Amino acid sequence: MSETTTPTATDDARRASGRRRARKGEGELLRDEILDAAEDLLVEKGSMDEVTIRSVAKAVGVSAPAIYLHFADKDELFYETCRRVFDVLNQRLIEAFGDADRPVAERMTRAGRAYIQFALEHPDQYLVIFGSIHPDQMDDPDKMMTDPGVQSFEMLVSVIQAGVDAEEFRSDLDVPSVAVAVWGAVHGVAQILITKRGMERIEIPDDDQVIDAVLATLLEGIRV
Amino acid sequence: MSETTTPTATDDARRASGRRRARKGEGELLRDEILDAAEDLLVEKGSMDEVTIRSVAKAVGVSAPAIYLHFADKDELFYETCRRVFDVLNQRLIEAFGDADRPVAERMTRAGRAYIQFALEHPDQYLVIFGSIHPDQMDDPDKMMTDPGVQSFEMLVSVIQAGVDAEEFRSDLDVPSVAVAVWGAVHGVAQILITKRGMERIEIPDDDQVIDAVLATLLEGIRV
């Protein structure tokens, strides 16, 4: 049993997790792995409170203190985790809204569908993000999830305004109020479709039917 | 310093909290006080996880183990706390829907307004209730918040159907889908108005304007 053939604890850890210690200057690689693991665990557990620093570290194949080489504390880790997800949603909305040649009604429908579909594809992250936007937790304005959200919301406002200008939508609309109403409606439907699994006693139609219903109803309500 | 004049620790506790030990057979009185305190703390903290059994006991003026004379564990305590709130909302919706003489559109508007206003009056309980309806936590069907919710939802469905029958609403509506859409829209707007305090960068109009916008848009969208 020479030293070269005896597996060490370090070897075991490497084999189990598939991780090697990062080269010098490549420490940032671990950061992304941590964020990936945190996101996966968030999906699995459904709440930030039930995901521990230790479990994230274990999933990555690293010791718990190693997390602190990349994030100041637990809050910062999960803030970054959620922001990444929100960025993807924002990107999809920009794409859906962006095609300025098409009719406004069509662009809004596509964006609304993209929004709800994103929420259904990432149900846990979506709920965590919205759950984490709690008034009491918003004391630090720099830590808000809304940076990308603000951008999307402003696009929504200007698209509705464009619809009014193009005489697709009624001219008497209070555009900002309608924008909040549309956002709220789409968000609310997304949340209900996510949670409907638990509501067996309410017979909820297919996702697509409900998505069509809310988008059609909203559009019909603001159309000329 | 005779025993009759020396204040005991028990006297102090009584004076501080205003509680007396319940008479025999009146143990149930404490139960309501516990639920009231739990609800208040829930509002204050914004999340079940941040309210401890110890803090509830302290607010009531009782020792922590006393809680266990009335509730099996922490889950049961907060389940009951939320159910009470949900029952009030349900009652308000029944009232708003109930006046069968009036036009359906008016009844729906009143119910929608009552729903959002209730959410704004009890923002934290509302978010906690909706936050606690998480798919992963719904494994025990007897512990669902939806018992009163089911009743309200069924009323919504039948009211919309009544609107179709009375030829107030379009005959081609898929009533169940529209009901989910309406519920989702109202819920989503309520949630956004609750959380808007934290979103200073998005300029959100007055509550009433937004409420009017979503209800008018939805109604206009389903009207004949």
Next chain:
DNA sequence: TGTACATCAGTGAACGCGCGTTCACTGATGTAC
């Protein structure tokens, strides 16, 4: 009316646990000479 007793609504101290975080350290990697 007095008194022994059962019952009930609580209490105080302690339990075990898991958590976020800190600390002193190790050992591989790259670099200057």
Next chain:
DNA sequence: TGTACATCAGTGAACGCGCGTTCACTGATGTAC
């Protein structure tokens, strides 16, 4: 090319803390005789 050294990415053990919950108990209240 060899070697001493600085740097960096980690580790293992331990910390203090607050939590939900349990346990053995106390003392006021009502009741039977």
